Amino acid sequence: MRDQSLQLIMSQKVLLNSKEVTIILHRLACQLIEKHLDFSNTILVGIQPRGVFLAERLKQILENEYQVPEISLGYLDITFFRDDFRRTEKPLEANKTQINFIVEDKKVIFIDDVLFTGRSIRSALTAIQSFGRPSEIELLVLIDRRFSRHLPIQPDYRGRQVDAINGEKVIVSWQENDGEDVVHLVTN
Numbered sequence: 001m002r003d004q005s006l007q008l009i010m011s012q013k014v015l016l017n018s019k020e021v022t023i024i025l026h027r028l029a030c031q032l033i034e035k036h037l038d039f040s041n042t043i044l045v046g047i048q049p050r051g052v053f054l055a056e057r058l059k060q061i062l063e064n065e066y067q068v069p070e071i072s073l074g075y076l077d078i079t080f081f082r083d084d085f086r087r088t089e090k091p092l093e094a095n096k097t098q099i100n101f102i103v104e105d106k107k108v109i110f111i112d113d114v115l116f117t118g119r120s121i122r123s124a125l126t127a128i129q130s131f132g133r134p135s136e137i138e139l140l141v142l143i144d145r146r147f148s149r150h151l152p153i154q155p156d157y158r159g160r161q162v163d164a165i166n167g168e169k170v171i172v173s174w175q176e177n178d179g180e181d182v183v184h185l186v187t188n
Helices: 002-010 018-036 051-064 119-131
Strands: 012-016 042-047 072-076 107-115 136-146 157-163 168-173 182-187
Touching: 012 018, 012 157, 018 051, 018 136, 018 157, 018 182, 042 051, 042 119, 051 072, 051 107, 051 136, 072 119, 107 119, 107 168, 119 136, 136 168
Parallel strands: 042 072, 042 107, 107 136, 136 157
Antiparallel strands: 012 182, 168 182
């Protein structure tokens, strides 16, 4: 049993510790302020499930530490907009979409934890149309896995670029959900 635990630990590498995650979140918040300054026409949309934690944290930093007033935040479920949702053996469980504002002619910032193939973002682009036609859409991710794209999608804001091969996974843990802020690179 101990050998299995050791093997699991050895196959995990810390990409970002809690302090580094905090620094990156503040940098991303500052980049958003530089670009948008006035958020009255800008909406943050966390992509369910894992982008929600990042979106909530950024909203909190923007409002509490940078005194940006009244930021609109929504959650977008893309489960049934994915092009692969019928290809799995187990039934998918949808998350909750919560967008309680008008998207029409607004600047939308999609927020997700990891950009991998780009398929989730393609799905989000389709799903958001149910709520209106934004004037523009940007993408903010904590981790950008370069060289893994299936679609020509790139982030406008990125916390860190990671060169990971397909057998490796990037796992983002959040204090609110997992007990700590940390990003691991896990090798199968």
